[in-house]
Amino acid sequence: LNADLSALNLLKSDFAMLNRRLAGHYGIPLPPGGDMQRVELPEGSHRGGLLTQGSFLLSNSNGEDSHPVKRAVWVLDRLLDDPPAPPPPDVPDLDPSRPNLARLSLKQQLEVHRKKEACNNCHRKIDPWGVVFENFDAVGRWRTVVTGPRKKKRGRQPVDAAVGLPDGRQVDGVEGIQEYLVEAKSRQFARALVKRLLTYSLGRSLEYSDRRMVDSLTRGFIESDYRLGRLIVAIADSR
Numbered sequence: 534l535n536a537d538l539s540a541l542n543l544l545k546s547d548f549a550m551l552n553r554r555l556a557g558h559y560g561i562p563l564p565p566g567g568d569m570q571r572v573e574l575p576e577g578s579h580r581g582g583l584l585t586q587g588s589f590l591l592s593n594s595n596g597e598d599s600h601p602v603k604r605a606v607w608v609l610d611r612l613l614d615d616p617p618a619p620p621p622p623d624v625p626d627l628d629p630s631r632p633n634l635a636r637l638s639l640k641q642q643l644e645v646h647r648k649k650e651a652c653n654n655c656h657r658k659i660d661p662w663g664v665v666f667e668n669f670d671a672v673g674r675w676r677t678v679v680t681g682p683r684k685k686k687r688g689r690q691p692v693d694a695a696v697g698l699p700d701g702r703q704v705d706g707v708e709g710i711q712e713y714l715v716e717a718k719s720r721q722f723a724r725a726l727v728k729r730l731l732t733y734s735l736g737r738s739l740e741y742s743d744r745r746m747v748d749s750l751t752r753g754f755i756e757s758d759y760r761l762g763r764l765i766v767a768i769a770d771s772r
Contacts, residue, residue: 540759545711546581587673594671601663614725661696665710724751
């Protein structure tokens with residue numbers, strides 16, 4: 534915000550804000566000084582943007598392993614304003630510790646879950662958005678093999694984070710989904726961000742009568758090259 538950067542850096546960036554502890558967690562060398570600072574990311578760091586931050590990855594895990602459905606729902610809801618419907622009340626969560634599931638890969642487990650008629654429609658849309666984060670474990674550390682509780686009975690398995698999205702686009706891992714969001718979903722992200730900031734500013738939920746204001750603010754935000762500071766000023770000046 535202070536540097537007047539594009540808000541698309543929230544989706545993908547070549548830098549991260551790190552202190553010594555966080556840099557150590559991410560495996561990134563930190564320049565002298567242990568305070569929070571901007572760090573240019575080395576090539577191949579797999580970091581940059583909200584979706585590689587430990588805070589997002591940990592808060593959307595189960596504490597022992599990744600949780601692809603939680604991570605997917607967060608992205609769809611918070612970044613794209615397209616939340617999936619709540620699950621049916623009579624359908625239990627997927628339990629990967631069950632003997633018939635424990636030996637399966639994550640993709641195979643999710644496929645079994647989608648075979649339930651009550652789950653199929655929503656999970657066809659949800660699951661790919663979570664699988665792309667499988668290179669990150671429960672606390673957001675990078676991994677290339679899965680060794681957590683899900684694989685206790687099968688040992689180490691290589692991560693497979695390649696998916697086909699609902700619109701047919703093929704992406705591989707977090708870098709692939711970041712590129713897709715910037716290239717194909719930046720306008721949808723812009724509108725979602727406008728709505729969240731406007732909701733916060735007004736102190737109430739948005740109503741149908743706010744639609745024209747949202748449209749106008751979104752157009753201006755995009756035309757400003759997604760400058761967050763200018764959006765905040767526009768919201769403050771809006772009537």
